[in-house]
Amino acid sequence: MSLLLRKRGFPKEGELVVATVKETFKHGAVVTLDEYGDLEAFVHISEVSLKWVRNISDYLRVGHKTVLKVIRSDPEKLQVDASLRRVSKKEQAEKMMEWSRRVKVSKMIEAVMKETGTPLETVVSGLIEPALDRGREVHELLEEVASGEELPSWVKLPPEFAERLVERARRELKRPTYVVKAVVKMTSRFGGVERLRKAAEEGMSVGNGQVRITLIGSPRYMIRVEAGDRQQAEEMLSQAIERMKSVLSGPGDELVVVEGPGGGS
Incomplete structure (x- = not known):
């Protein structure tokens, strides 16, 4: 599997993962987690x-890919249990669509590496790792570039590689969507992680898989919304934040927008 498709860390309980069936038995199956x-x-x-x-x-x-939900995760023992029956048709479709987008971007990056003779290590240190450090998905970043945005200043790639990557992204990744983002600070003194998870799930229930919430570094979370135009994206962002606030409404709970619409910067 390409290093460009890998996620950092260990799969978490409740996470949707792309898996390839390795072996089946009478009482279960062993799969490999592609990401x-x-x-x-x-x-x-x-x-x-x-x-x-x-x-x-x-x-x-055996050999087929599917989407599973992690139900038990033990990083120390490197053990993961997963479920097929707990994945809805909607989750299956959305996850496979996301996977297809990631594979397409990975192949595009590998093609530019070959064209320019750029080693993998340069791409990992200049693009992949900085994106992961900021809670960003590389395929989403390049889709934004395809929509007209520039590569962020924190991307440190050789000029020729960066130029060809941007050219290819704008030629091959056509996504008629508008993206709006906000960074929020979420805390729950008494509800803890479980309440924060419920708040994020409530926020992501807006739209049809168009809202994503990722942890940047506790207590900061990024909310990313994709929509057909700016007004729709901003309305959905507002709805997501309001739904999250409805969960974080008890004593010791707080949600503050620190960057983006209505935020401090």
């Missing part, structure tokens, strides 16, 4: 379907 360096995970037969499963291969076929 985590082919880390293995186990899917018990009880997590395959709500219906009675006569043959697990009817649902999980």
Whole structure:
């Protein structure tokens, strides 16, 4: 698997992951997680379907990709349990669409590397790692470039590589969407991580997979909204923030916009 497709860290409980079926057994299946360096995970037969499963291969076929939900995660033991039955059709479609976008951008970057003779290490240190440090997905960043934005100043790539990458992105990644972002500070003294997770889930329930919320570094979170035009994107951002505030409404709860519309900068 290309290093350009890898995520940092270890899969978290509740996370949707792209998996390739490696082996099936009577009582379950072993899969590899494409975004985590082919880390293995186990899917018990009880997590395959709500219906009675006569043959697990009817649902999980060796060599095929699918979307699973992580239900148990132990980084120390490098053990992951995942579920197929807990993934909705909507989640399956949206995750595979995102995966396709990431694969397309990865192939595009690899093509530019070949054209310019740029080593992988240069791209990782100048683009991939800085993006991950800021809670950014590289495919989303380049889609924004395709829509007319410039590469951020924190991207440190050789001039020829950067120029060709921007040219290819604007030629190949046509996304008729407007993107608006905000950074919020979220805390919950008594509700803890669980309440913050619920607040993020409530915010992401706005729209049809158009709102994404990622942790930048506690207690700061980035809200990213994609829509057909600026007005729609800003309205959806406003709705997402209001829904998050409705969850964080108890004593010791706080949500403050620190960057973006209505924020401090």
